[in-house]
Amino acid sequence: EAQVTQNPRYLITVTGKKLTVTCSQNMNHEYMSWYRQDPGLGLRQIYYSMNVEVTDKGDVPEGYKVSRKEKRNFPLILESPSPNQTSLYFCASSSGPRKTQYFGPGTRLLVL
Amino acid sequence: AQSVTQLDSHVSVSEGTPVLLRCNYSSSYSPSLFWYVQHPNKGLQLLLKYTSAATLVKGINGFEAEFKKSETSFHLTKPSAHMSDAAEYFCVVISNFGNEKLTFGTGTRLTIIP
Numbered sequence: 001e002a003q004v005t006q007n008p009r010y011l012i013t014v015t016g017k018k019l020t021v022t023c024s025q026n027m028n029h030e031y032m033s034w035y036r037q038d039p040g041l042g043l044r045q046i047y048y049s050m051n052v053e054v055t056d057k058g059d060v061p062e063g064y065k066v067s068r069k070e071k072r073n074f075p076l077i078l079e080s081p082s083p084n085q086t087s088l089y090f091c092a093s094s095s096g097p098r099k100t101q102y103f104g105p106g107t108r109l110l111v112l
Numbered sequence: 113a114q115s116v117t118q119l120d121s122h123v124s125v126s127e128g129t130p131v132l133l134r135c136n137y138s139s140s141y142s143p144s145l146f147w148y149v150q151h152p153n154k155g156l157q158l159l160l161k162y163t164s165a166a167t168l169v170k171g172i173n174g175f176e177a178e179f180k181k182s183e184t185s186f187h188l189t190k191p192s193a194h195m196s197d198a199a200e201y202f203c204v205v206i207s208n209f210g211n212e213k214l215t216f217g218t219g220t221r222l223t224i225i226p
Contacts, residue, residue, distance in 0.1 A: 031212075033214070035216075040121070040218060041218060042118075042202060042216045042217055042218040042219045043156075043202065043216040044216070045213055045214055045215075045216075048212060048213065048214075050212060056212070056213075058213055059213065059215070090155060090156065092156075097206055097212045097213070097214060098144040098163060098206055098208065100146075100158045100161065101146075101148075101156070101158070101214070103155035103156040103157070104155060105154070105155050106155055
């Protein structure tokens, strides 16, 4: 089954404790991206990747890192999480930015 | 530069009546436009997309949208609302030249009254 998976689905952590949210897709897509969803703000793109080893900032990249060492994986790293990064995070993949985006189920993060 | 404005944060309609969700965009170049739907506690799913072909686009579940360049609009419509249409809807824009970033609207929550 074609899908985008994210882990973990729920995470509670404390300020400053590094964490990684994994994202994997099995559709051989080149384009992958991370979004955060906050009430009243919709989805905002954090980072995107056009292909392996090619990443670029979205609209809200501060406090986040990404890497794309393999085509199927695109982890999101929070080196020193802060409470303002409490949010719902979505990973998505597609064959290009102007193609249909396939979204993962979301990761709900709470930073205390 | 690109941006998208969803004119209503919340729309309520009675079951069986028409649905209209409004979206205006701006883009430095010709745009590609999308509508995505998010049901409660779910991820997002594509409803329909416009990528410079026919201006009237038909999507899943009876939804359609019309690209109007003169009005910079891409409103989503459905002739008859169903209870299962209750969800949040997002309009998305990307310029067809110059960048690879997607810009989402802030969303419209659609409530269906039985």
